[in-house]
Amino acid sequence: IIVVVVLLYMYVTQWAFKYWDKRGIAYIAPKFPLGNAQTGKPSTRMHSSVLFASFYAQLKRSDGSFGGIYLFTRPIAVALKLDFVRDVLTRDFQHFSDRGIFYNEQDDPLSANLFTLTWDKWSVLRAKLTPTFSTGRMKEMAVLVAKVAHELQFCLRETLTKGSTVEIKDLMGRFTTDVIGSCAFGIDCNSLRDPQNTFKEMAQRVFQPSSRSRFQQLFMTAFPSLAKLLHMRTFDRQITSFFRAVVEETMRHRDLEGPGQRNDFMDLLIKLRDSDAGLTTNEIAAQALIFFSAGFESSSSTLAFCLFELSLNESIQRRVREEIEAISPKYDNQITYESISEMKYLDMVINETLRKYPPLGSLFRRVTQPYMSPEGEILAKDMNLIIPIYAIHHDPDIYEDPEIFIPDRFAPEEVRRRHRCAFLPFGDGPRNCIALRFGIMQTKIGLVALLRRFAFRPSSTTPRSMSFTRKSLTLTPDGGLWLNAVELV
Structure with a gap:
């Protein structure tokens, strides 16, 4: 055993960990055996978005379009220049058309969803699902x-x-659970009145896996072929069984009602099942799971972080409320698609929230064709690439005083001055978030409803700077987020 360990150590340190060095690419020195994955006491570990930001800050000193890190023995590129990010996401998309996120359709069919699918399957499905988020559907x-x-x-x-003290992240999670249950599936989840609702619990489990599951995800990313041979899964069986059962029950009810009665996300999936596309129940359940889970987590976190920042910045909160009060009477004080579309300062506030707290701190791409950067650096086929969104959004060379909440950064003239890839909360290019308009809409409506009736202030336990739980795949407040709320007279 000792001989095997010594030989493995020599192979990893003298060969595998020399990949970037041999190519003259700046890299973060790895450690045996995990590469640049975090080690040490759990209490000292940070969220992956913050970790990638530290890598970005070190690597950015080089002149290259990208730098290098290691996940176990697998070399991974880290995008550093915004022009390169633009090329990856848009201009040279054909070289980076896959996300490179592990899925195992045979053993874990719900892992094969719109977020993970490779280009050939993704492009067909994306085109068929896009009408769900048209302007007409958004208004409905x-x-x-x-x-x-x-x-x-x-x-x-x-x-x-x-x-007067409210755990705002939990409340926002219950709100978005009920919204997506209603809009996507025609289901009354009732989690606002029932905090222990199973829908919310299952959606949370997707983005807050156990320590064992998080290690498995690292392993599946580094060694996808081996992970498939070992029959590894992204989602545990309980999550899969729950969402499949919900989808089957919903389809039974819809089949009895007749086609097109609700005209929502599930109706469109059922139409695809009955069309030439011929989606299977597993394929429908896979899209339902990722839409429900991603919509729940991203919007609930954005709402919570926004209210947190508004509680610390009373003048900004007052200005948002004044805009709401100025526009609402034009629409009989009803919250409508048209009324929220007029609220431009609210847009700026939400965008600044998304800058400081992007739901996904990184984008992932896989090189599908060999690629040469403008500097002559080569990215080999099947190389994984990270675009560190959180790092870009907090880069002081792009945003002065990045830790300060300044919505005026998103005034039209300020946006025009910046690189188009300086702000990527939903990605960019063909594989941007399909539901970004829906996410923004539910966030705006939630904020308008709350700020019209309530004022928010910090509580005795509200942090002045945010820390994130490393247990969540998305940026999530560590230990919840408690605010004081006061009903307005």
């Missing part, structure tokens, strides 16, 4: 979101009868 869904937002007001008012 805004009515449903506004109804849930009214329930949110009632729920917060009821909560305040027990005290």
Whole structure:
């Protein structure tokens, strides 16, 4: 055994860990055996987005378009220049058309979803699902979101009868659970009134895997072929069984109702099942799972982080409320798609929230064709590439005083001055987030409903700077987020 360990150590340190050095690419020195993956006590580890930001800051001193790190023995490129990021996402997309995220359709069919699928399957499915998020559909869904937002007001008012301090991340998670349940599946999840709702619990588990699952995800990324041979899964069986059962039950009800009665996400998936596309139940469940989980987590975190920043910046909160109060009477004080579309300062506030706290701190791409950067650096086929969004959004060379919350950064004239890839909360190019308009819409409606009726202030436990739990795949407040809320007279 000792001989095997010694030989393995020599192979890794003298050959595998020399990949970037041999090519003259700046890299972060790896450690045996995990490369640049975090080691040490759990209490000293940081969220992956913050870790990648530290790598970015060190590598950016080089002149290259990208630098290098290692995941176990696998070399991974880290994008450093915004022009290179633009080329990867748009101009040279054909070289980077896959995300390179592990999925195992045979053993874990729900892992084969729109987020993970390779180009050949993704492009067909994306084209068929895009009509779900047209302007007409957005207007229809805004009515449903506004109804849930009214329930949110009632729920917060009821909560305040027990005290002024509210765990805002949990409340926002319950709101977005009910929104997506209604808009996508026509299901009343009722999690605003039932905090222990199973839908919310299952959606959370997708983005907050166990320590063992997180290690497995690293392994599956580094060694995807071996992971498939070992029958490894992205989602545990309980999550898979739950969402498959929900989809099957929903389809049974829809088949009895007749086609097109609701015209929502599930209706479109059922139409694809009955068309030449012939989606299977597993394929439908896979899209339903990722839409529900991603929509729940990204929007609930954005809402919570936004209210956190507004609680610390009273003048900004007041300005948002004044805009809401100025525009709402034109629409009989109803929250509509048209009314929120007029709220331009609210857009700026949400964008600044997404800059400081992008839901996904990094984008991932796989090199599908060999690629040469403008500097002559070569990226080999099947190389994985990270675009560190959180790092870019916090780069002081791009955003002065990046830790300060300044919505005016997103005034039109300021946006025009910056590189188009300086702000990437939903990605860019053909593989950007398909539901970004829906996510922004539900975030705006939730904020309008709350800020019209309530003021938010820091509580005694509210942090002045945010720390993130490393247990979540997305940026999530560590230990919850408690704010004081006061109903306005």
